[in-house]
Ligand code: OSB
């Protein structure tokens with residue numbers, strides 16, 4: 400039983416080692432909202448994966464800060480929770496704002512794992528101790544630069560390469576990659592940059608034996624992806640469109656995709672992520688864990704989720720050093736030359752949280768306390 404005594408919101412700024420470009424733009428540095436829950440002598444952490452601006456979804460770091468301060472924190476402060484799982488019902492009266500909710504809920508799962516003295520991945524129901532890793536590579540200034548990056552990541556051992564595509568940076572780029580590496584596990588992610596009118600163009604991708612095409616159409620669509628999937632040989636994978644287990648069920652029943660990317664922030668926290676995982680498993684849809692350029696806290700939590708049984712495909716779970724010169728956890732997330740990460744058997748997230756570094760990176764901080772403690 401954890402009594403939620405106080406919640407600290409903190410914004411840290413971290414420059415990316417290399418810019419990251421998707422079909423909606425380039426990011427050079429991250430503004431990351433960290434949630435720290437205090438209670439019964441425990442400090443537990445959650446990372447909000449909302450972006451700097453509302454491009455991937457409606458949320459941003461600033462909307463998340465506002466919603467947590469005004470609505471989510473008051474719903475849990477002063478309450479005693481037996482389990483991380485008990486958080487979601489307390490937040491159910493607030494619609495949407497899933498990334499904000501996930502930051503709070505995931506911190507409570509972290510608290511539970513610390514209190515019980517077990518690894519977070521075990522608490523989530525993890526079934527494996529080694530996770531297979533892939534990388535997501537953004538749009539570059541030239542195809543040559545992209546090919547060079549792929550070469551580097553393959554040499555580092557990564558088991559699947561995903562490249563970002565958009566109109567004007569798609570079929571010919573994939574063709575160049577396949578000419579060099581005919582056999583690697585290769586996928587692409589459009590972040591909703593196309594419409595059904597592009598179906599004929601997207602069908603050209605069928606020539607390249609891709610593992611999947613991720614989220615080609617609208618970020619809120621499930622129906623039209625089913626129409627597109629019928630035209631394509633290549634499996635579609637949904638990312639943005641899947642916000643709940645219900646969405647996953649709908650996609651499975653309509654045949655909108657054959658693979659699903661689970662991001663714990665996008666679906667509102669670990670309990671819904673597990674529910675999406677279970678729906679997919681029952682429907683025979685393999686899943687993998689997506690990433691949102693997380694700092695070490697979110698990265699370690701993604702790793703924990705990736706140990707569940709139906710996380711069959713290599714995810715966008717990669718080493719800290721691909722994104723950060725210095726990560727806020729110790730040890731940082733390391734990937735073996737075989738492209739795998741072994742999870743820790745320590746309690747909690749299995750990494751020490753570097754509070755000194757977090758303090759140095761902090762640009763804004765606010766502590767909310769229970770009214771009558
Ligand atoms: O669509 O998967 C995506 C990053 C920001 C927003 C959306 C996406 C991504 C990535 C990065 O692909 C994956 C990672 O964190 O390594």
Ligand code: MG
Nearest residue numbers: 588613614638
């Ligand atoms: Mg994606």
